[in-house]
Amino acid sequence: MANETKIQWATATVNFWHGCKKVSDGCKYCYMFRDKERYGQEPTTVVKRDFNLIRREIKKLKEGDLIFTCSWSDFFIEEADEWRNEAWQIIKENPHLTWQILTKRPQGIPERLPADWGEGYPNVWLGVSIESEKEITRWQYLHILPAKVKFISFEPLLNEITIMPSGVDWIILGGESGNNEGKYLYRKCELKWIEEIAGYYEKERVPVFVKQLGSHLAKELKLKDRFGGDIEEFPEHLRIREFPNNANKSPLSDSGVFDIKQG
Numbered sequence: 140m141a142n143e144t145k146i147q148w149a150t151a152t153v154n155f156w157h158g159c160k161k162v163s164d165g166c167k168y169c170y171m172f173r174d175k176e177r178y179g180q181e182p183t184t185v186v187k188r189d190f191n192l193i194r195r196e197i198k199k200l201k202e203g204d205l206i207f208t209c210s211w212s213d214f215f216i217e218e219a220d221e222w223r224n225e226a227w228q229i230i231k232e233n234p235h236l237t238w239q240i241l242t243k244r245p246q247g248i249p250e251r252l253p254a255d256w257g258e259g260y261p262n263v264w265l266g267v268s269i270e271s272e273k274e275i276t277r278w279q280y281l282h283i284l285p286a287k288v289k290f291i292s293f294e295p296l297l298n299e300i301t302i303m304p305s306g307v308d309w310i311i312l313g314g315e316s317g318n319n320e321g322k323y324l325y326r327k328c329e330l331k332w333i334e335e336i337a338g339y340y341e342k343e344r345v346p347v348f349v350k351q352l353g354s355h356l357a358k359e360l361k362l363k364d365r366f367g368g369d370i371e372e373f374p375e376h377l378r379i380r381e382f383p384n385n386a387n388k389s390p391l392s393d394s395g396v397f398d399i400k401q402g
Contacts, residue, residue, distance in 0.1 A: 149207035165270035185218035245280035264288035314353015346381035
């Protein structure tokens with residue numbers, strides 16, 4: 140239930156429930172669907188896990204661990220509404236762990252926050268996935284909410300981003316991973332798309348984490364890691380893996396919702 144992970148920006152995953160529904164282009168080749176089908180399970184059925192077992196497993200984690208929360212679902216999916224309050228309670232019981240909650244459903248966050256959320260739990264980071272400018276408005280929903288850290292994951296990055304969200308505390312970047320043939324493939328991610336976003340936010344002193352270049356660039360650049368996740372194989376200027384500073388907001392935190400990239 141609480142597992143070590145190969146996801147570069149987390150140290151463990153905790154899934155309070157499994158299963159999800161596809162909502163946008165970024166979901167097309169979702170790894171959860173691939174793995175669920177491999178195990179003979181229905182990926183669109185949202186199933187609650189044993190919360191008592193989760194509590195026991197969490198005890199094995201150490202202070203400061205970064206927990207990718209619901210990596211096999213979406214923490215704010217409607218089907219989990221009846222279980223979420225208990226999940227919030229477990230999160231609150233473990234203030235020594237940092238819970239990274241990434242969603243494609245930010246419009247549903249306000250009604251699904253705990254009653255004592257206030258300005259945000261100190262150990263919870265809230266993030267949205269933005270794979271292209273079609274989904275850039277997801278940031279508008281998160282931007283207005285209180286949270287100690289608010290972040291964006293541009294992964295899988297499917298198009299160039301020219302409208303840069305403001306008020307962000309952390310940026311994750313990554314191309315899509317997948318197979319060369321079969322049902323779960325991958326789409327193109329150009330190096331300049333990653334460079335432009337990373338360069339913009341580095342200039343604004345917002346922490347940037349380049350997770351992976353993705354399978355397209357791994358093939359194009361002849362990398363050994365087929366998902367392009369080995370930082371030692373990155374172009375030197377993209378070897379960036381920074382984390383947010385919980386104590387400080389970014390210089391953009393009090394600015395508008397979006398900036399237009401210049402140049």
